Amino acid sequence: MTTTRIGTKNLITDVAGLKVGNSHDGEVLTGTTVILPDDRAVCGVAIVGGGPGTRETDALGADKLVDAVDAVVLSGGSVYGLAAADGVVAALGAQGEGFSLMDLPDVPKSPVVPSAILYDLANGGNKKWGEDTPYRVLGRAAYMDAVENGEMLSLGAVGAGYGARAGAERGGLGSTSIVTSDDITVGALVAVNCFGATRMPGCDAFWAHPYELNDEFGGSRPPEGFVLDPDDWGAAKVNPASQANSTNERQNTTIACVATDVELTPAQAKRVAQMAISGLSRAIRPVFAPFDGDVVFVVSTAKKKLPEPNPLALARLGELAAGTLARAVARGVFEANKTV
Numbered sequence: 001m002t003t004t005r006i007g008t009k010n011l012i013t014d015v016a017g018l019k020v021g022n023s024h025d026g027e028v029l030t031g032t033t034v035i036l037p038d039d040r041a042v043c044g045v046a047i048v049g050g051g052p053g054t055r056e057t058d059a060l061g062a063d064k065l066v067d068a069v070d071a072v073v074l075s076g077g078s079v080y081g082l083a084a085a086d087g088v089v090a091a092l093g094a095q096g097e098g099f100s101l102m103d104l105p106d107v108p109k110s111p112v113v114p115s116a117i118l119y120d121l122a123n124g125g126n127k128k129w130g131e132d133t134p135y136r137v138l139g140r141a142a143y144m145d146a147v148e149n150g151e152m153l154s155l156g157a158v159g160a161g162y163g164a165r166a167g168a169e170r171g172g173l174g175s176t177s178i179v180t181s182d183d184i185t186v187g188a189l190v191a192v193n194c195f196g197a198t199r200m201p202g203c204d205a206f207w208a209h210p211y212e213l214n215d216e217f218g219g220s221r222p223p224e225g226f227v228l229d230p231d232d233w234g235a236a237k238v239n240p241a242s243q244a245n246s247t248n249e250r251q252n253t254t255i256a257c258v259a260t261d262v263e264l265t266p267a268q269a270k271r272v273a274q275m276a277i278s279g280l281s282r283a284i285r286p287v288f289a290p291f292d293g294d295v296v297f298v299v300s301t302a303k304k305k306l307p308e309p310n311p312l313a314l315a316r317l318g319e320l321a322a323g324t325l326a327r328a329v330a331r332g333v334f335e336a337n338k339t340v
Contacts, residue, residue: 001286003181004178004180004181005178005179005181005323006176006177006178006179006214006216007177007178007185007187007215009152009177010175010176010177010214010216011088011152011175011176011177011187011189012131012175012176012187012188012257012258012259013150013151013152013154013175013187013246013337014177014179014185014187015177015185015186015187015259015260015261015301016185016261016301016303016326017034017037017038017039017041017261017301017302017303018036018144018150018187018259018299018301019035019036019037019038019147019150019151020033020034020035020036020146020150020153020175020189021033021034021036021141021143021144021145021146021147021148021149021150022034022087022145022153022154022158022159022160022173023138023139023141023142023145023151023159024138024158024159024162025125025134025138025162025231027125027126028124028125028126028127028129028134028163029120029123029124029125029126029162029163030075030077030081030120030125030134030138030163031075031076031078031142031158031159031160031161031162031163032073032074032075032081032134032135032138032139032141032142032159033073033074033075033136033142033160033161033173033189033191033256034071034072034073034074034088034139034142034143034145034146035071035072035073035074035146035189035259035297035299035323036071036143036146036147036150037069037071037266037299037301038059038301039216039230039301040068040069040070040097040099040112041068041069041299041300041301041302042067042068042069042263042264042265042266042269042299042300042302043068043069043072043232043266043297043298043299043300044058044060044264044267044268044270044271044272044273044297044298045057045060045114045270045273045295045296045297045298046068046267046270046273046274046276046277046295046296046298047237047293047295048288048289048290048292048294048295049253049287049289049292049293049294049295050288050289050290050291050292050293051252051253051290051291051292051323052116052118052253052293052294052295053078053081053082053117053119053253053255053293054068054081054082054114054115054116054117054295055073055085055112055113055114055115055116056085056112056114056115057116057295059114060114060219060266060269060270061266061270062265062266062267062270063267063321066099066112066240067266068099068112069113069114069299070092070097070098070099070111070112070149070284071088071092071111071112071113071143071146072113072114072115072257072297072299073085073088073113073114073115073116073139073142074115074116074117074118074159074160074189074191074255074256075115075117075118075135075138075139075160075189076117076118076120076160076161076162076163076164076193077114077117077120077133077135078117078118078119078120078121079117079332080121080133080135081118081135081174082117082135082314083133083135083136083139084115084135084136084138084139084142085113085114085115085139086136086138086139087135087136087137087138087140087141088111088139088140088143089111089113090136090140091140091143091144092111092113092143093108093109093110093111096109097109097111098110098111099111099112100111101293104192104273109196113188114120114297116189116255116293116295116297117253117255117293118153118160118164118193118252118253118254118255118293119212119251119252119253119293119331120162120164120165120193120251122251123163123164123165124143124154124163125163127301128251132261135204138221139214141262142159143160144242150225152188153173153175153244154173154196155173155174155175155331155332155335155336156172156173156248156332156335156336156338157170157172157173157239157336158172158173158240158335159173159191160173160191160255161173161174161191161192161193161217161291161336162172164191164192164193164336165193165237165251166192166193166194166197166198166284166332166336167194167195167196167197167198167199167234167235167236167237168197168235168236168237168335169199169235169333169336169337170333170336170337171191171192171193171194171332171333171336172191172192172332172333172335172336172337173189173190173191173192173332173335173336174188174189174190174192174328174329174330174331174332174333174334174335175187175188175189175190175328175331175332176188176213176324176327176328176331178213178217178320178322178323180308180320183304184260184261184262184304184307184317184320185260185261186258186259186260186317186321186324187258187260187324188256188257188258188259188276188279188321188324188325188328189256189257189280190227190254190255190257190325190328190329190332191254191255191256192254192284192329192332192333192336193251193252193253193254193255193287194252194253194284194287194291194292194294195235195236195238195291196236196237196284196285196286196287196290196292197233197234197235197236197284197285197286198283198284198329198330198333199234199235199333200222200226200228200234201228201229201232201233201234201235201241202223202234203220203222203226204218205220205221205222205332206218206220206333207282207283207284207285207330208282208326208327208330209221209222209282209330210328211282211323211326211327212327212330213327214309215332216327217327217330217331217333217334217335218334229241230303233285233286234241234285236285236286237251237252252291252292252293253288253292253293253294253295254280254284254287254292254294254329255293255294255295255296256276256280256295256296256297256325256328257297257298257299258272258273258276258296258297258298258299258302258321258324258325259298259299259301260272260298260299260301260317260321261300261301261302261303261304262300262302262303262304262305262306262317263300263302263303263304263305263306264298264300264302264306266275268306269298269299269300270298271314271318272298272314272317272318272321273296273297273298273313273321274318275294275318275319275321275322276298276318276321276322276325277294277296277322277325278322278324279296279322279323279324279325279328279329280296280323280325280326280329282292282322282323282326282327283325283327283329283330286322287333296325298321
């Protein structure tokens with residue numbers, strides 16, 4: 001019998017040393033999410049899909065000078081949403097946080113805040129903002145929410161998932177966690193705005209249902225004898241089996257952050273991210289399309305050592321990350337559609 005269990009909150013904040021904040025603009029129909037470690041944290045990233053939008057991800061390479069980040073930002077708004085990180089950088093800098101080779105009087109540190117965006121520009125709301133986009137303000141508001149209320153967070157149509165669409169239904173922000181028998185914690189947070197469907201064709205069951213724990217996203221299962229038509233994408237934004245086409249098939253991208261309390265090097269965090277992103281393929285079909293820009297960050301709060309032997313322990317951690325992320329995808333869509 002397994003002793004692996006869901007974390008106390010079943011949220012990414014079950015990982016010690018991590019806070020999360022959300023903000024949204026109801027008129028614009030968009031939002032931002034900030035993942036805020038208590039201390040500067042090692043971070044890796046995996047980027048797939050044909051249309052990513054990112055900031056500071058090049059700095060995360062194992063061969064780069066920067067070996068830790070101050071926060072991670074997920075945002076709606078497409079390229080405009082990258083400005084959300086400006087608000088977070090300014091707030092962190094004002095607190096004296098950030099990277100510097102040496103302390104110099106009156107020289108501010110440089111907060112390192114990698115970010116990724118999803119495309120929600122055509123999902124409704126008033127986007128006529130001219131030259132004054134809302135994202136810097138949203139970024140700072142999400143940062144302050146993390147500082148003040150960062151242990152608990154709402155799911156569904158909140159934060160970066162506020163204006164999201166998951167195939168033909170509403171997308172949203174999802175989060176889950178897992179704690180192993182030897183007390184390793186992994187948590188995932190994801191804003192689901194995918195081209196593909198998160199549910200199996202012709203039923204309410206999520207593709208991620210084999211990974212579900214404690215009916216966290218409704219407990220629906222496929223009907224007995226379900227047979228998949230390989231060319232039936234169900235409630236995706238386009239389905240070749242039915243020739244049903246949406247007007248927003250190019251307005252997509254799923255962005256996520258996985259966190260663990262295990263100490264990782266930048267190279268190890270990169271490997272875990274590359275494994276974790278397979279969780280999206282367990283929960284969304286099709287995924288990594290030419291018009292998706294899927295991105296997964298991995299953050300380590302380094303509260304405990306990676307168990308020996310390292311390669312096997314790292315593989316185990318990557319698989320836990322993938323399964324936890326798959327659950328978070330389904331939970332985000334489930335929560336977003338509970339009240340629709």
